[in-house]
Structures are given as C-alpha cells and as structure tokens.
Amino acid sequence: SQQGEEDPQALSIQEGENATMNCSYKTSINNLQWYRQNSGRGLVHLILIRSNEREKHSGRLRVTLDTSKKSSSLLITASRAADTASYFCATDAEGGSEKLVFGKGTKLTVNP
C-alpha cells in the first residue's frame, strides 16, 4: 500500500537555484531512501536516512527527516540541467515489512 507521497508533483527552476521536494508518509518507518530517475540512466539510489538520523549530506544533496511530522525533504543546491529527473522517496511498507514502497515522485525540470 502507498506509504510515501512526494510534494510537489512537479517543479521547474532555473539552473543555479535550489530545489526542495518533500515526502510525507503514514506510519512509523525504519529507513527512508531517495532515488532519482531520468530517461538516460533509470532509477538510481541517492541517499538513505535512518529513523534515528535527522540530516544527511551527499555532495549537493541534503536530506532531512522529521519523524514527529512523518516527513522528509530533499534539497538539491546549485541545481544543474543534468539534475532534471523524477525524484522518488521510498519507505518501509506499512507494518514495517522488509520491502520498500515508492511514492509517485516529483518531476524536477532545471532550465538552463
């Protein structure tokens, strides 16, 4: 069943600007992952954040997790045209099973 839901559904920015997308989920989780999908490279894992972590960084990516609000955000700083892609959050399924459940994604367009 659907667990994570991304917001906004679509986002269009200019190169050099920051992009922020959010993920909300319904029940408690152990881990939350973010993935990127573009037409050239398929789905690629970006970052994993555990429920006891509040923030993680990877290059130009910053992920935060607020378990009290059941939400996570992905910030891409100094965006590039190559960041144009769909971004998905994935969480434990409801009930804490061993599978990941993906949201519908945020479609990011970075205009040169």
Next chain:
Amino acid sequence: EAGVVQSPRYKIIEKKQPVAFWCNPISGHNTLYWYLQNLGQGPELLIRYENEEAVDDSQLPKDRFSAERLKGVDSTLKIQPAELGDSAVYLCASSLGAASDYEQYFGPGTRLTVT
C-alpha cells in the same frame, strides 16, 4: 562492475500473446525484485526473491504472471496472456539484503506495449 542487466529493452506484442522478461542481477546480490512502473507513477513491487525463494509475491497477479529464479541468480518474469493494461515498464532490481536499509540497484527496465 556490471550493473543489473535486463532484456529486452522494448517489447511490442498483441494482446493475448505471451511475453517474457529476463534479468541478471549484480553478482553477489541475493535479493532480487521485479517492479512494475506505470507512466507518472513510482515502481510497484511485483515479487521479491531471496536466493531462489519467492518470499513476497503478494502483489503478483498469479492468474497471468509467473516468475522464476533458477539457481538464485538470473530471473525471468512471464505474462501469459498479456492484456492491454499490462503496458508498462518492468524493472528488475537487486540488493545485498532484503531490509529497507539496503539500497537497491535497478536495471534499465523493459518497456512493454500491448496492442
């Protein structure tokens, strides 16, 4: 290191015909997943394997879909007969472990069009 390999990349068939997809996971990855992705949606799990055992196939439409993972390595996903609603991208992924604290590595997918 080679990534997850899938074939074919594209397949067009008429409804009621059978179709099969093949996946070769990353070497050493015991967990293999088949996902279905519709346009504008996230991937939805069809089946998960631990070695050669299907441990989660609750979302697999068993009346027409079947899967196997012989010898715990390569896997095939079959649809017979295909329906118009089966048009989608079928993704294969693999990981070192099954829990949600393992990242999944995805193949490029097979885009199926049923006419």
